[in-house]
Structure formats: C-alpha cells, structure tokens
Amino acid sequence: MTRTVYVNGEYLPETEAKVSIFDRAFLMADGVYEVTSVLGGKLIDFDGHLARLERSLTELDMPKPKAFDELLEIHRKLVELNGIDEGMVYLQVTRGAPGDRDFAFPDPETCEATLVLFTQNKPGLAANPVAKTGIKVISIEDIRWGRRDIKTVQLLYPSMGKMMAKKAGCDDAWLVEDGFVTEGTSNNAYIVKDGTIITRNLGTDILHGITRAAVLRFAREAQMKVEERPFTIAEAQGADEAFYTSASAFVMPVVEIDGESIGTGKPGDVATRLREIYLEESRKAGI
Known part of the structure; x- marks a missing residue:
C-alpha cells in the first residue's frame, strides 16, 4: 500500500513527493524534526513535541512553516488516511531552498521553510516483546x-x-x-x-x-x-x-x-x- 504523505501543503502519494535538491537539509543538514507516537489511533504527547519543535526552530533562527498552526490537523489527517492504529508520525522542517548552495543562509524573514510529514505503521508497537x-x-x-x-x-x-x-x-x-x-x-x-x-x-x-x-x-x-x-x-x-x-x-x-x-x-x-x-x-x- 502506498502511503499518503504531506509536503508543503499537499497530501500526496509517497511516490509523487518531491523536495528541491537545493533544500538546505539535503545540502547542510539544516533542518529539525519530531517523531510522535500513535496508540489506538491517537497522538501521544503531541503538545510536548510541538513545543520542542518551536524551540528547535527558535534556537536555529529558522522560520516556522506556514502551516505551523495546522500541525495537529495534519497529523490527524495522515493518521486517518494511512489507517494508523499504532505507529509514528515523522515531521521535518527545513530552512528550505532559498537559493544556490551557500554556507551562509539568508534572513529568516525571506526564507520559506520546507515541511514534510509521513507516517510509519507499526502494529504491536506497545506490545513489543x-x-x-x-x-x-x-x-x-x-x-x-x-x-x-x-x-x-x-x-x-x-x-x-x-x-x-x-x-x-x-x-x-x-x-x-x-x-x-x-x-x-x-x-x-x-x-x-x-x-x-x-x-x-x-x-x-x-x-x-x-x-x-x-x-x-x-x-x-x-x-x-x-x-x-x-x-x-x-x-x-x-x-x-x-x-x-x-x-x-x-x-x-x-x-x-x-x-x-x-x-x-x-x-x-x-x-x-x-x-x-x-x-x-x-x-x-x-x-
């Protein structure tokens, strides 16, 4: 079964998801992430993960993605679309692709963050032997x-x-x-x-x-x-x-x-x- 993933505002089959080769996460590891577990189809410790994500972005002077305030809705929709009862939702925010490869990054106000989310189905996660x-x-x-x-x-x-x-x-x-x-x-x-x-x-x-x-x-x-x-x-x-x-x-x-x-x-x-x-x-x- 092909997963549905989220990339910059779009829900897509994973085979159609694309990110620029100039994205700074690819070139400089210039990105942050969070992984939220799912039990019984519900998100665990979501507020804590969101708070830590915001802190990570702040510490790196990285812009919030446009959909930051919609992240709970996005997580829930991906869980529903992919039929996740037990598993994980992976979220990654990068500084995006503001231009050609360069060690120096531009003013955060001019950057547009890349936002990617996908699920991992892990039946039996809680009952791990x-x-x-x-x-x-x-x-x-x-x-x-x-x-x-x-x-x-x-x-x-x-x-x-x-x-x-x-x-x-x-x-x-x-x-x-x-x-x-x-x-x-x-x-x-x-x-x-x-x-x-x-x-x-x-x-x-x-x-x-x-x-x-x-x-x-x-x-x-x-x-x-x-x-x-x-x-x-x-x-x-x-x-x-x-x-x-x-x-x-x-x-x-x-x-x-x-x-x-x-x-x-x-x-x-x-x-x-x-x-x-x-x-x-x-x-x-x-x-």
Whole structure:
C-alpha cells in the first residue's frame, strides 16, 4: 500500500513527493524534526513535541512553516488516511531552498521553510516483546556537535553508533563524554540503584526528551525517587537496573552494557512498572 504523505501543503502519494535538491537539509543538514507516537489511533504527547519543535526552530533562527498552526490537523489527517492504529508520525522542517548552495543562509524573514510529514505503521508497537527480555548496549565516545538539545537531522553519528552496536551483537549504544554517559543514540539513558532512578540532568549535551519528561513526572507521582545527574558506565554496570526512553520505544529495559549484565540480567521492576504506567496514562491522554 502506498502511503499518503504531506509536503508543503499537499497530501500526496509517497511516490509523487518531491523536495528541491537545493533544500538546505539535503545540502547542510539544516533542518529539525519530531517523531510522535500513535496508540489506538491517537497522538501521544503531541503538545510536548510541538513545543520542542518551536524551540528547535527558535534556537536555529529558522522560520516556522506556514502551516505551523495546522500541525495537529495534519497529523490527524495522515493518521486517518494511512489507517494508523499504532505507529509514528515523522515531521521535518527545513530552512528550505532559498537559493544556490551557500554556507551562509539568508534572513529568516525571506526564507520559506520546507515541511514534510509521513507516517510509519507499526502494529504491536506497545506490545513489543523486546520489552520483556531487555536489550544490550555498548558504550562509544560521544563526538557529536555541542547542541544536542536541538533536535536536528544531523544523525550520521547516531546511525554509525547503532551500526557499531549491531556489529558487536548488541542493540544500541550509549554515548560517553568526559567519562560520563550523555544519552543513547536516539534515546535518554537511565539507571536504577537502591530504588533511585538516575538520569543525566538537562543541558545542551542531551536531547530534552518528551518521553523523558513524562516518565519522570509519572515516576515522581508514583513516589519513586529521581536523581538527575551524570553517571558513568562503571556505575551503570553496578546498578540494579537500567533502561532508556524514547517516543518509539516508550520505556525499554537495558540488561547488558559492554558485556556486563545489569542486576539480574533481566528487566527490573522499576522499568517494567514505568512502562506500564506510561502506556496506560498516554493512552488516556492521547489526542
């Protein structure tokens, strides 16, 4: 089945979608994106994703797309047109194609942003069996640019990190800078020690995860102790549990880091319970 996608005001078959070869996302990775999960045909944490998108655009002095105020309607229509019950909606905004290739970009007032959205159908997203067994990660050096709080399309190194993990027979990689874990290749990282959930504090060195914010809020509401600070790989290997959060995986237990089992080597009670709470609350709040 051919998907219907959205490109600059038009709903089109994916085979007919086109963007200029001079678009700055293609030439300079000059673009930002968001991914919103869909459960039961409803959008999860949409307001958080929209707020982060606006922040990313502001930080890069990038113009909002003309249809910015219509994004909820566009998301819903794509979900309907493509029959998505469980899956994702991917959104990308770029600075567009203001002229010939040039490192310097023109005044934002003269740029017309490119807006692209498409869906990914993922039946069984919430019931992912991997959540019952957990995943294995490796650690790699974090050599990305310094503004990881901006959700840009500069994803080459995270892609390389996932491939490094795959070659090592693992599922993902956690990135390490100055001796401390920053985050996963496409997720926020956590450990649990003596009942305390530990995750890196917000700053420019990690993405301000929308799922992260929701999970930490639910954890505190459930009277779980949360500590936001950096932690090392050695500390993670000695933890009782580890997990990560993202819009596409929700809460995913990590059972091994660099060949060392975490805790019992199986998903722990904290991660399992947080996943249950997140899915339950998100389904109720979906729009």
